[in-house]
Amino acid sequence: MTDAPTTRPGLSELDRPNSYIGRAVPRPNLKRLMQGRGQYVSDMSLPRMAHVVFLRSPYAHARILGIDSAEAAAMPGVIAIVTGPELAKVCTPWVGVLSHLKGLKSAPQYPIAVDRACWQGEAVAAIVATSRAAAEDAAERVMVDYEELEPVADMRTALDAATPVIHPELGDNLAFERNLDAGAVDAAFAEADHVVEAEFVFGRHTGVTLEPRSILADWNPGDERLTVYQGTQAPHMMQNIFAKHLALDESQVRVVCKDVGGSFGIKVHVYADDMATAALSKLLRRPVKFVADRLESFNTDIHARDHRCKGRAAVKADGTITAFEIDDLTGIGPYSVYPRTSAIEANQVVNLVGGPYTTPNYRARARVVFQNKNVTCQYRAVGHPIACSVTEGLVDLAAAAIGMDPADIRRRNLIADDAYPCASPSGLRFEALSHHAALDKLLAMMDYSALRAEQAALRAKGIHRGIGLASFIEVTNPSPAFYGVGGARISSQDGVAVRMDATGAIICQTSITEQGQGSEALTAQIVASMLGVPMSRVRVTLGDTDNTPYGGGTWASRGAGIGGEAALQAGKQLRRNILAAAASILQADPDTLDIRDGKIIDAATGAERVPLEELARIVYYRPDTLPPGFQAEMMAVRHFVPRDFPFAFTNGIQASWLEVDTETGFITLLNHWVVEDCGTIINPQLVDEQIRGGVVQGLGAALFEHCRYDERGQLTNATMADYLVPMAAEMPDIDVGHIVSPTKDGELGAKGAGEAGTAGAAACVANAVNDALSPFGARITEIPLTPELILTALGRI
Amino acid sequence: MKAAAFNYARAASVDEAVQMLVRGGGGAKLLAGGQSLLPALNLRLMSLDLLVDITGIAALRGIRVEGGTLKIGAMTRHADLLTSPEIAAHAPLLAKAIAHVAHPAIRNRGTIGGNLAHADPASELPACMLALGATLVIQGPSGQRRVQAADFFLGLYQTALAPDEILIAIELPALASGERAFFHEYARRMGDYAIVGLAAQGKPAGDRIDALRLVYFGVGERAGSCPAAARILQQRHSPAILAEAQAALAADLQPQNDHQASAAMRLHLARTLLARCVNELLGRAEASA
Incomplete structure (x- = not known):
């Protein structure tokens, strides 16, 4: 563990000409994207391409009595109008369960509702036409006869006997329940000096990608192959699923994913619309395209959170927190989403509560219930913001109960930096974390004691500012423990192929994908560093099941740690192969040679021996001049999956400094600080961007973003005017610092950084708001923290 | 989110645009900046027969x-x-x-x-x-x-x-000598529609405000003048007068409940705005909470 150096005195091994690891080099795809030359699915067009529009249920729960499409079918440009029962003949239904989530149940879901719509926005018919506009015109003329059914809209009553059961064959509305009891919880509470408790409420929100979900499916009856161009995080997973449900072999399906306008977890799931589009292409034997419009995005992109979590903590007078207990309830919509399931978030909440602390006694219950709303599933920092907000809210309550400073109580209870490896009461195994170093660095960055003095001085003048802290752990680099062990065909390993072509250029294919995180950049950085060539010489291909190694893709903060390690190993192997060929040509010992700046050199003296382009010329065009029996291998492939730990946990701490206008309830964010430890930093700028972007999404959840449903299960704010995403004007400066504890599970040492910002941002904002409101005796444990909530808590309205 | 088909005509003069509207009957609409009309058309919240483009006049x-x-x-x-x-x-x-x-x-x-x-x-x-x-x-x-x-x-x-x-x-x-303007609004994010806003103009005279016009927006079905509160503020300023004017807003305004804010919150914010307005127009330091 080391503090990340801010300045680099002297030279290190990274100061070789082609060492790009640890450097903020620009991403190779920047110029293309900045010039508007990206290749997004939403912009693609193919000959004979048709557009599909889905007619969607206006009711949260309704029986479909009949669909009359005769008038619509005769409209100009209409190619076909297809209903659920018709499409069910082409595409089989799916059930979103995993075997390691014991007891998880769900009902079969079809690409288009067959006889019943279970949420407002579920597709009930597909209208395929020559243009989106023509399809929308026709959709207005499709007459559906509905019988509205009673919706299940409130998760708190979903399990009541009087509440209708959404899927009667399942027996009840309970999708999943997990109970955990570790240590001696009852004794700890009995022996506590103080017990603090609260109910924490988390609104539903969603990912809001700039480019909506987009898919263009092209069934070619001549090749008997389905090519799917899709903005997805997991091309190989989608290949398997299209094949499985459309009665094809996997080899008959190619998934191509070029540029993607944001994902955040939204684009790693199987959507009924996407399955229907692929099925329609097969049915109609032509390319069919679907691009969700913004209204559809709000109604059908997975939502997330929507938890109500009761929490308790036991604390001793000296500040030792001896027990945590939680009871979490979440509503997931009418189906568990396929194939990753909608039980993972609640499961993560159980795993992660109390995670940064030494507290040995922990009891948890999580219940996941069905409801007639859009489905929820994994979105950036799955479960983390809930676990972090509950834990950190309880820690602040405990500090207040015993009159201890929030920084001091954390220092007292955080796992010591020399205590690793160790495990949490919920069974999480930690390889090497740095909570105390992170806390110390954070307090120094924000000048904590000066800020406290400023807060006190301003409070005397009627200005109410608050400081909030939130320690967190983050799940990254998942092994098969996440999905594979539960039977999902989702690869947790990734592969990278690297080859040198006949001009000395480096071609690299990786199974991780790029949606803006910088996967392409980090792959090129690592490969160039390993080979000793300028980065400009490396070209990276991603997102094509025909043309990359098999792998998982980009989700759960895994791209850099897993795909990066595969790139490192592939680069190293190709380097060995190149040096072997060079040694053979130069009649030298390979150990005396090196590659630097694209040239074979003498390792000891640095003298140039032969440029790579000359080596490549000989290898490819004059192999006859090589010694007999020597075969040059100018391509190397390596795969990697973490084996020592199921997950590479990272850690960090965040702080918020904000002002609450107690007259209006408005919050002004003044500053935000993050110190995180993602191990080896491949590209500091990309890591900081990931942290800041993650924080902003966490701040959105804390203050703004909310999918608001009414009591009939109607989403009432499905526009960008009414659903408030965080915007630049309201965002504070976000200062990012690092502690570096590389993972030894692999040579690169990189852990994930994509979700750390989101994990803790809302928790520290909520703590800061409550800190600001402490003179009023008001406390709020609900997000988003709207002015109305604050005015209500202050008793002003 | 594609608008239903409509006819489009570009008017070269106001007279021509009026003729187009007459011919279009009730099914014609003017295209000015299009910042509300076009989203409404794309969302199919409305449809029309003829769009008369007056941007070239x-x-x-x-x-x-x-x-x-x-x-x-x-x-x-x-x-x-x-x-x-x-x-x-x-x-x-x-x-x-x-x-x-x-x-x-x-x-x-x-x-x-x-x-x-x-x-x-x-x-x-x-x-x-x-x-x-x-x-x-x-x-x-x-x-x-x-x-x-x-x-x-x-x-x-x-x-x-x-x-x-x-x-x-x-x-x-044009602004007359001695007149001062006040404008402020409360919106969740910069540029959003206001939860409540206040546009006011009047002539401060010592610690009174003459000829005061108070108009709230975001409250009720249209921008709302508050003559009762304005009349009260023509008296010499005191905390009691301000409180009386704030109380009078309840009679002048009809705040609505929606997902931005409750009626109670709108009225509370309207009163907060009034205090801010009076302090600013009278050149007084902002009253502390």
């Missing part, structure tokens, strides 16, 4: 001062109002308000006439027209007519404009 643009009157062409863009020295000098209330209208991209296209004709109750500009005592110049098949702002805004998205009439200009009395 140069005579409808521009700001000039004639005598004590500021004349603004209806197709003048928000961005032009924001940077106009005439507006800043003679209608500072409007200059302050425009800064709160949405975002630069919208201000670059949106027009004052389009905004007023749309009559969105959460918009800043109808309130400014009422506070400034604007006269709206309207042209129709039978010539021009002038309507006072107080008679123009009738309700939710409703104005005194007939389907075949065009709002062509706005006339504002």
